[in-house]
Amino acid sequence: xxxxxxxxxxxxxxxxxxxxxxxxxxxxxxxxxxxxxxxxxxxxxxxxxxxxxxxxxxxxxxxxxxxxxxxxxxxxxxxxxxxxxxxxxxxxxxxxxxxxxxxxxxxxxxxxx
Amino acid sequence: xxxxxxxxxxxxxxxxxxxxxxxxxxxxxxxxxxxxxxxxxxxxxxxxxxxxxxxxxxxxxxxxxxxxxxxxxxxxxxxxxxxxxxxxxxxxxxxxxxxxxxxxxxxxxxxx
Numbered sequence: 001x002x003x004x005x006x007x008x009x010x011x012x013x014x015x016x017x018x019x020x021x022x023x024x025x026x027x028x029x030x031x032x033x034x035x036x037x038x039x040x041x042x043x044x045x046x047x048x049x050x051x052x053x054x055x056x057x058x059x060x061x062x063x064x065x066x067x068x069x070x071x072x073x074x075x076x077x078x079x080x081x082x083x084x085x086x087x088x089x090x091x092x093x094x095x096x097x098x099x100x101x102x103x104x105x106x107x108x109x110x111x112x113x
Numbered sequence: 114x115x116x117x118x119x120x121x122x123x124x125x126x127x128x129x130x131x132x133x134x135x136x137x138x139x140x141x142x143x144x145x146x147x148x149x150x151x152x153x154x155x156x157x158x159x160x161x162x163x164x165x166x167x168x169x170x171x172x173x174x175x176x177x178x179x180x181x182x183x184x185x186x187x188x189x190x191x192x193x194x195x196x197x198x199x200x201x202x203x204x205x206x207x208x209x210x211x212x213x214x215x216x217x218x219x220x221x222x223x224x225x
Contacts, residue, residue: 004156033212042200042215043157058212090156101147102213104156 003027004105006091011110013085021076021108023091029103030096032074036060037088037107046089049074050096078110085112117201122220125195131188133219135201138182144205146177148186149215150197157200157215160186191223 004025013019025032031050035043045058049068063082068074074093078085088109092102118136125131137146147162161168161175163184168175174187188195200218 042217043213045212048212088154092156101159101162102157103159107154107156109154 004091004093004103006089006105006108009106009108011108013110013112015112016080018077018079019085019110021078021089021091021110023074023076023105025072025074025091025093025103025105027093027095027103028071029093030071031094032068033092033094033102034058034064034066034074034076035090035092037090043090046076085110117203117216119199119201119216119219121217122222124222124224125188125191127193127223127225128190131191131195131221131223133186133188133199133201133221134183135186136183137201137203140181140203141205144203146175146181146184147202147204147213148173148175149200149202149213150195151200151218152194152197160199191221193223193225195221196223197221 007022033048034046036046037043044060046064047055047058047066049055052068052071055066055068063079065077088107090107091105094102145162145164148160149157151157161170161173163175163177177184198218198220200215
């Protein structure tokens with residue numbers, strides 16, 4: 001059963017703690033993305049990776065970090081430097097870096113208390 | 114990427130066709146029209162895309178005007194599960210970076 005998985009669906013953390021969100025895909029896609037969505041807003045790109053061991057900053061990378069050590073995995077760390085971390089985080093992948101058909105995971109809703 | 118304009122909300126009766134319009138008057142010749150939808154608290158779902166010709170798949174049909182300045186997504190027999198925000202995105206396929214720009218979209222409410 002191919003697709004993108006994100007875990008957990010809901011995550012709670014105390015202010016000042018780093019937290020890592022998981023994203024795994026078994027679609028054999030080269031490119032992966034992280035977006036953030038705030039209530040009533042569209043998606044904003046945080047980081048993207050076109051290929052293993054390579055990634056680039058998106059529009060709102062400050063306070064976040066990523067790694068791409070394996071093709072199927074693209075974890076996102078929300079650091080304590082991120083001023084407003086409470087949001088809905090979405091991971092996506094596409095066959096190539098120019099692929100506009102992106103497939104999204106179910107999302108992780110992060111709440112920082 | 115060209116800017117798109119969509120109505121903020123629409124209603125549709127269950128079982129009827131839902132026609133969602135999108136204006137993209139500044140579209141370039143190599144830009145595709147993509148449609149995604151997002152059901153509340155879920156990740157966006159790809160629906161369909163096209164360049165010039167009308168397209169149909171198991172989910173929907175996409176009608177693009179001859180001048181390509183507007184398009185319509187058609188859900189032929191809307192169900193309650195089609196209630197979602199629908200996004201029209203115009204983009205060049207093959208662009209490095211891969212960012213999708215989701216605007217405000219159209220909130221479609223399918224009513225019994």
